[in-house]
Amino acid sequence: MVTLGTTLLPLLDALPSPALLGVVSRAAPLLVPLHLLPDVLPLLPPTLPYIVHVTAINTPAPDALADLLDAGAEALLLDADTPPALALLGGNPPASLPAARILLHLPADSPAAAEPGALQGLAGLVVALPADSAAGSEAATAIAERFGAALGAAQSGKPVYLAPSGTLSPGAPAAVASLEDVASAAKAGASVVARTSALALLSEGQEAPAGSLDFIGALLAPLNSDRADGHFPTTVVSASLSTSLGLVYSSCASIRESLLTGAAVYQSRKRGLWRKGETSGATQEVVRVRFDCDADAVEFRVRQRAGAQHAGFCHLTQRDGCFGPQAGLAALESTLLARKAAAPPGSYTARLFSDPALLGAKLREEAAELAEAKDEDPQHVAFEAADLLYFALARCIRAGVGLEQVEASLDRKAKKVIRRTGDAKPQFAAEQAKSSAPNGAAAASAPAKKAEVDPNAPIKIQSYKLADISASERVALLKRPALKSAAIQELVRPILAAVKERGDAALLELTEKFDKAKLSTPMVQPPFATEAVMKRIKPEVKRAMDQAYANIHAFHLAQKRTGGNAKAADVGSGGVVAETGEEEEDAVLEVETMPGVVCRRFARPIERVGLYVPGGTAVLPSTALMLGVPAQVAKCPVRIIATPPRPDGSIAPEVLYAAHLVGATAILAAGGAQAVGALAYGTDAVPKVDKICGPGNQFVTAAKLLVQNDMDACVSIDMPAGPSEVLVIADATSNPDFVASDLLSQAEHGPDSQVVLVAIDLTDAQLDAIETAIDRQAKALPRCAYVRQAIEKSVTIRVPNREEAMRWSNDYAPEHLIIQTDRPEELAKATINAGSIFVGQWSPESCGDYASGTNHSLPTNAFARQYSGVNTDTFVKRITSQSLTADGLRALGPHVVHLAECEDLEAHANAVRLRLKALEKQ
Ligand SMILES: NC(=O)c1ccc[n+]([C@@H]2O[C@H](COP(=O)([O-])OP(=O)(O)OC[C@H]3O[C@@H](n4cnc5c(N)ncnc54)[C@H](O)[C@@H]3O)[C@@H](O)[C@H]2O)c1
Numbered sequence: 001m002v003t004l005g006t007t008l009l010p011l012l013d014a015l016p017s018p019a020l021l022g023v024v025s026r027a028a029p030l031l032v033p034l035h036l037l038p039d040v041l042p043l044l045p046p047t048l049p050y051i052v053h054v055t056a057i058n059t060p061a062p063d064a065l066a067d068l069l070d071a072g073a074e075a076l077l078l079d080a081d082t083p084p085a086l087a088l089l090g091g092n093p094p095a096s097l098p099a100a101r102i103l104l105h106l107p108a109d110s111p112a113a114a115e116p117g118a119l120q121g122l123a124g125l126v127v128a129l130p131a132d133s134a135a136g137s138e139a140a141t142a143i144a145e146r147f148g149a150a151l152g153a154a155q156s157g158k159p160v161y162l163a164p165s166g167t168l169s170p171g172a173p174a175a176v177a178s179l180e181d182v183a184s185a186a187k188a189g190a191s192v193v194a195r196t197s198a199l200a201l202l203s204e205g206q207e208a209p210a211g212s213l214d215f216i217g218a219l220l221a222p223l224n225s226d227r228a229d230g231h232f233p234t235t236v237v238s239a240s241l242s243t244s245l246g247l248v249y250s251s252c253a254s255i256r257e258s259l260l261t262g263a264a265v266y267q268s269r270k271r272g273l274w275r276k277g278e279t280s281g282a283t284q285e286v287v288r289v290r291f292d293c294d295a296d297a298v299e300f301r302v303r304q305r306a307g308a309q310h311a312g313f314c315h316l317t318q319r320d321g322c323f324g325p326q327a328g329l330a331a332l333e334s335t336l337l338a339r340k341a342a343a344p345p346g347s348y349t350a351r352l353f354s355d356p357a358l359l360g361a362k363l364r365e366e367a368a369e370l371a372e373a374k375d376e377d378p379q380h381v382a383f384e385a386a387d388l389l390y391f392a393l394a395r396c397i398r399a400g401v402g403l404e405q406v407e408a409s410l411d412r413k414a415k416k417v418i419r420r421t422g423d424a425k426p427q428f429a430a431e432q433a434k435s436s437a438p439n440g441a442a443a444a445s446a447p448a449k450k451a452e453v454d455p456n457a458p459i460k461i462q463s464y465k466l467a468d469i470s471a472s473e474r475v476a477l478l479k480r481p482a483l484k485s486a487a488i489q490e491l492v493r494p495i496l497a498a499v500k501e502r503g504d505a506a507l508l509e510l511t512e513k514f515d516k517a518k519l520s521t522p523m524v525q526p527p528f529a530t531e532a533v534m535k536r537i538k539p540e541v542k543r544a545m546d547q548a549y550a551n552i553h554a555f556h557l558a559q560k561r562t563g564g565n566a567k568a569a570d571v572g573s574g575g576v577v578a579e580t581g582e583e584e585e586d587a588v589l590e591v592e593t594m595p596g597v598v599c600r601r602f603a604r605p606i607e608r609v610g611l612y613v614p615g616g617t618a619v620l621p622s623t624a625l626m627l628g629v630p631a632q633v634a635k636c637p638v639r640i641i642a643t644p645p646r647p648d649g650s651i652a653p654e655v656l657y658a659a660h661l662v663g664a665t666a667i668l669a670a671g672g673a674q675a676v677g678a679l680a681y682g683t684d685a686v687p688k689v690d691k692i693c694g695p696g697n698q699f700v701t702a703a704k705l706l707v708q709n710d711m712d713a714c715v716s717i718d719m720p721a722g723p724s725e726v727l728v729i730a731d732a733t734s735n736p737d738f739v740a741s742d743l744l745s746q747a748e749h750g751p752d753s754q755v756v757l758v759a760i761d762l763t764d765a766q767l768d769a770i771e772t773a774i775d776r777q778a779k780a781l782p783r784c785a786y787v788r789q790a791i792e793k794s795v796t797i798r799v800p801n802r803e804e805a806m807r808w809s810n811d812y813a814p815e816h817l818i819i820q821t822d823r824p825e826e827l828a829k830a831t832i833n834a835g836s837i838f839v840g841q842w843s844p845e846s847c848g849d850y851a852s853g854t855n856h857s858l859p860t861n862a863f864a865r866q867y868s869g870v871n872t873d874t875f876v877k878r879i880t881s882q883s884l885t886a887d888g889l890r891a892l893g894p895h896v897v898h899l900a901e902c903e904d905l906e907a908h909a910n911a912v913r914l915r916l917k918a919l920e921k922q
């Protein structure tokens, strides 16, 4: 429905003053004669709804009338004798003109008003009053009622405007309504038309000159307070999205001043007129003032202006509105505006603003993902729509366009009457056809297919000089690319719930859905290294796996010997732990803390462990070794490897061989969140485990975090491991090709990987040599598409010296730290936070990834500050014990009694007192 409600409809009869246009735009539509439109249109504020008056003399063809609506006119007012009005009244409306956008200008004696409801398809009516009927007269009231009934105005709220005699006849003298006329007409449910030349803009208390009408007084005429103080409750909403900012009060005086000046003024119940922002500077520009349906409450639509210390409406300076912080699109708009004003270099949003190609590619990518999202997965649709809105809004903000303008554009489009066919442009139609083809449906996890990127575009890491980086920029640059963790959790939750509730049936369904494998059972039992399997493994790969296994085993077995200072057998002799069979390496920590008081700590394997071996974008037998060997060394009795099956249902032979080497007790042929759910909750076929270890993509990580927090599952995880990352420290002695190759070796893992180069005092030419090597090597890689996306999220930091390099590295806490500098051991010693360190130019990270002996399952996302990588301890828990002799209890007991009494825990004290008494009797 068009928005035409007002008590006074100003008819433009001369070029208007800006002051008048300002008031009109804040409170009423404007009636513009067609012949004035070309001159007036450029002057009209974009928010002002205008109606074009068409007479019989200047009626254009119906298509040209439709063009007026398309160009932004709220409605057309057609004189009754114009051909389209005659056609409408004859029941044969022109196809191109929707009646809902037409007002008819009828004489008071028009037979069209004879029947209630006869005109109800129209947007409204303007009724020309006879010369002897003032707008407030009884005759006018009767006319208003008759035409109101024909229009169905009482039900719809559509306007009936009464035009005092001569008002709409250009050049003719016209009667001017009085304020009383306007008020009486309002009581009869009608409004009044007045020429703008007859309107006076008056401040509170001023008298209208003779022959003119107090414009604002007329607009306020219908207001009718139901409060003793005569004020009006007023909701204040933002110009975009109509977000509620607060509730205040208005009086006729405060509204008058607001409409006149365009700055919000309210009525304080204690202190009189409240000129918003007078002291704080946080003023409000009034966009529109409206009354509610019974005219006893007001709405102010405003643009909030920031003051010196105060940006919002609420007296709490950190808040935008009195009802709390913004949310959704409004909050996103504020954040993006703030980022644009003070964008920390390196923050993702800052890059979006400065890199049009990146933003363009992301927009296309997100639009494609939304198009591909399945209706059956509404959460995924919402997730992708949110992504697209984020990038769309970033695009707008970059161009200085806010949501208010976007909404205005939507409203303008909604007013168009000439509809385009809505067909897609040919290149997009062709792309869509490709992606909807049966085998073209893109998986959500196949980023290499997403944005169309020029393969020859340079692959270059963004570089920053430490000296130019502010404290807040430093914080932003140390952050990892944003992960959509909350949204991913929402996708993962139903998967976990399905497996928890429906067990194997859900597990098999999800395996078919995500990994395209139709299985009859999810479990594969040993033997794994059958002849058929071994035939499919290249001999050199088998030898490499054997060497890797030996090294990893040696290093992880050695880790058991660092736990204590006594042999396992001693524990048994103390009488506390009865088990036998501990081997020499199962050392026990034993300390006699005071004579006769012996404390011990010893390890026991976690009984059932799940080892997740990723398999989405690459098959990773190396990860099976990295998890399986320490679990084997720790002697966990149940060791289940979980890994996504290939589409034919099989497991890669190399993973089967790794399972054989590490003595896995079974393989779960499932991946993603469903595998994690099956391990955490157990199904008929899958044994429940006590701990789930191993890296994976964001679905796997989110699922691990969720099951860890589910008390029902009673399962722990190794760490929140995420996308791979590496930080390389290089100086003038480094080999540029080596540095580039190390950076790329992690960038190729996936689009979310991040690599960081910390360059110590390199010249431009030295840095250029590394960048050139990155570009050249990357373009030759088969996984170049992943590399390009990872490099987009990566940074080079140019630092002046080794101390600053280490400070950056320790703050970043990389998963992998590669030190390719002069005297690398010194920097290794200065390392405080890192998952694993690669020291010197002959120690590429790849060696640790596969075969040197260290583990490659490491903490990412700065969790190296508090987590270790997977190691033998990951698969054990440590039990402590103590044994006291009688003398030991005599010496320690009284202290324990005092402490228990101090905590008012009598039973604790008693357990010692009883024994001390028994000892006294001996
Ligand atoms: N930090 C480490 O130690 C380390 C080591 C190796 C690998 N990684 C990382 O592990 C990750 C491996 O990821 P991957 O994808 O190749 O294999 P993955 O096995 O982790 O994930 C594949 C599974 O994801 C699920 N999945 C895919 N799309 C989905 C969707 N739209 N909804 C729900 N589930 C979906 C499927 O179930 C599929 O089986 C990479 O990010 C890599 O960097 C890390």
Ligand SMILES: N[C@H](CO)Cc1c[nH]c[nH+]1
Residues within 6 Å of the ligand: 620, 622, 623, 723, 724, 725, 746, 815, 849, 856, 857, 858
């Ligand atoms: N670099 C990975 C850890 O982030 C592990 C890996 C597996 N295969 C090769 N590399």
